[in-house]
Amino acid sequence: MLFTKALRRDLANLAGVVFATLFTVLVTTTLIRLLGRAAGGKVDTASLVPLVAFSAINALPVLLVLTLYVSVLLAITRAYRDSEMVVWFASGRSLLDWIRPVLGFALPFMLIVALVAFVAGPWASRQSDEYRSRFEQREDVSQVAAGQFRESASSSRVFFVESISDDQREVRNVFVTQQEAGRVSIVVAAAGGIQGEETGERFLVLEKGRRYDGEADAPAFRLMEFERYGLRLEPRALAARDQSSKVKGTMVLIADPTPRNQGELLWRIGLPVSAVVLALLAIPLSSFNPRGGRSVNLIVALLVYVTYSNLLSLSQAWVSQGKAQFGLAVWVIHAALLAVAGLLFWRRMTLPLRRRSLLPWRAAA
Template sequence: MTLLQAYIFREWFWTLLAVTAVLLIVLMGVFLGELLNDMADGRVPAGLLGIQLLLNLPDALSKILPLAGFVAVMWGLGRMYRDHEMVVMRSSGFSWLMLLRPLALLVLPVAVLLLVLTFVVAPRAAQKSDAALEEALRSAALWGLQDGRFHIMQGGDFVIYVERLDTEGRTLENVFVRQQDGLRTKIWQAATGEYWVDTTTGNRFLKLTDGQITDALPNARDLRVLQFERNDIMLPEPAMRTDEERLEARGFTELVTQGGAEASAELQWRLSPALAVIVLGLLAIPLAHSDPREGRSSRVVLGILAYALYANTLYLCRAWVAGGELPPALGLWWVHALVFISALWWLRRQGRMVGRS
């Protein structure tokens, strides 16, 4: 590379790192909020906060890296236009074609990284996340249940109290459960309890032994008390999902073997970030171009609109392919091809206009 190309590459590279860090913090903050909400509702064990955040990193990176590359190229070139650096470069014979080499050095390694993330790392992380969740939901301790404290679920409609837990968090002693089912209130009291999970449906159950059920209506005299040796209660809002619903946890070979519209949509979706970072990098070059008297806000708005249109169209096409409304042969490919051709046309047209001026 020439000195100018190396200078532009460094500008883009450090901007890419900065934007990626900022977007990652924002996205992980959103995920943390959703995770805390799930924990408060009892859908995710409280003991899995750290591991769930860590295992979500590959998926988060695959989502933000294409946008970060797009912003880095636009931001870096935009600053050079505002500071009149590009004017000086062009007066010394620097053409728009010379931008392609530093762009390739920036986006191609990122595209390879995205392929590794989407096809290898993210599916394995999703599998480990599901396995950790399944194992944790078998343990009352990891699920968030503590000795001598009330565990509230479903906004207070389902409450569990345990006097004592064993060291593994599986066996409960002196269990109290209150469930609000419409107007009717059910109260379980049992000497012992134990968690178990239905591996077929993913539903969690609490097996109670040696206890009684009290069933009553408010302001009514019909009070029913039933003694039991064993009674299984299905815990509300199970967080586990079956393999059929977790396409993102399946490997490349499994998806190819499975076939069908949903598998095709998932495969094309995993390939999209790597293609998008290249297409968006090319599109950012003409989008960043501005005249000395042109305001900065118009280019920023145009860039936001272009990215939003591109990303939302991909989301729609993914849903259409999975639902059978769009043939997999057309799939998401036409969106990438259309934006890629538009970027090349715009880039070439801008190069001709600059050459004439």
């Protein structure tokens, strides 16, 4: 049908523009946030591009769901505004006839959202977690950045170097301060390098420098000059970390139905289901009334989406905390929104009948 083809073309064009806009905003904000963390020494600058890519993959399902919702909403709103819906209704069609083409357009979105939510998203979370873990487990000097003060793994040393070689093995103009058991040691050297890797213990060997020793609360320090001085580099201890449910595969969540795993599984199931529910809800929400203003239905649609998203997050939190049952929470919110969509369809379809029933009374008045 020509009208259906035109609708699908409009939906595809709008989806491309909306997704490009949302994706650009997401990448920009993620990059700015990671740059701030990298400047503070919490993220490796060499890992910025992979971390941005992993964050984009994790956010892709939500972006696709929102893109589908906004595209259907804008396309049908434009049809109302340009009086195309008048032609549609005059030809004997109803609002229910929009369901099939909209669901046909939403099906690829639902499949991609399900694929990312169940497979690609957990993989991206695992990769991102591994990048951060490797950076946290690096040795003291490996975390030093030129021109910045950095704290050691044990929080007892502070390093400062003026420059670092490309291979991260040699440093120039080194300043190291160490405080332990009330004693303070300050080491200043012109150069240094990492040695002793073959023994399994790495040392920062400083050359041509001075060491100042003294009590923390005493003004006097003892001075010692040296030609070579070694500092043992402290490796990061492998902390026992509780693996997040976000990094676990879907089959692992199903095999281990703990509250936290069920909460994560609830969220993953809700993403593709919400794509279909919101696509259906956008059809009656797109009803355009020129007397009410062009933005009223868009504001209502935005409030509905925010409420729906917050309810899904709330149900996930309740299931993760053991306050709600997984078997009930997995469908009740979606069913409630489908009921709202059905009610809106009924009101939109019966509104002309209700208006015609009032005409005799108006004429008699």
